Amino acid sequence: MGGACTxxxxxxxxxxxxxxxxxxxxxxxxxxxxxxxPRVHAERCVGCGACEEMCPEEAIDCAFAxxxxxxxxxxxxxxxxxxxxxxxx
Ligand code: SF4
Ligand code: SF4
Numbered sequence: 001m002g003g004a005c006t007x008x009x010x011x012x013x014x015x016x017x018x019x020x021x022x023x024x025x026x027x028x029x030x031x032x033x034x035x036x037x038p039r040v041h042a043e044r045c046v047g048c049g050a051c052e053e054m055c056p057e058e059a060i061d062c063a064f065a066x067x068x069x070x071x072x073x074x075x076x077x078x079x080x081x082x083x084x085x086x087x088x089x
Contacts, residue, residue, distance in 0.1 A: 014059035021051035
């Protein structure tokens with residue numbers, strides 16, 4: 001069993017470097033940079049979506065999708081997942 005998550009993306013053109021996403025991330029997955037959008041440490045990100053919710057510029061795309069390889073199947077869900085609201089994009 002396996003799969004890969006699409007990485008979290010930050011739109012550098014929208015980002016105002018306010019730092020809110022860095023503050024809200026409890027996993028240390030976002031690092032503030034001088035003169036640029038925060039750096040994403042994808043290996044630490046758990047996909048909680050808190051940074052996307054917090055960003056006032058809608059610069060973060062945290063719409064994770066698991067891409068399954070050939071011959072792989074996703075496991076049966078054990079919890080109910082709610083659909084994220086993407087209508088504002
Ligand atoms: S919250 Fe949004 S605008 Fe602020 S630093 Fe993060 S990505 Fe940039
Ligand atoms: S999705 Fe959650 S863990 Fe990942 S960078 Fe955003 S706040 Fe941090």
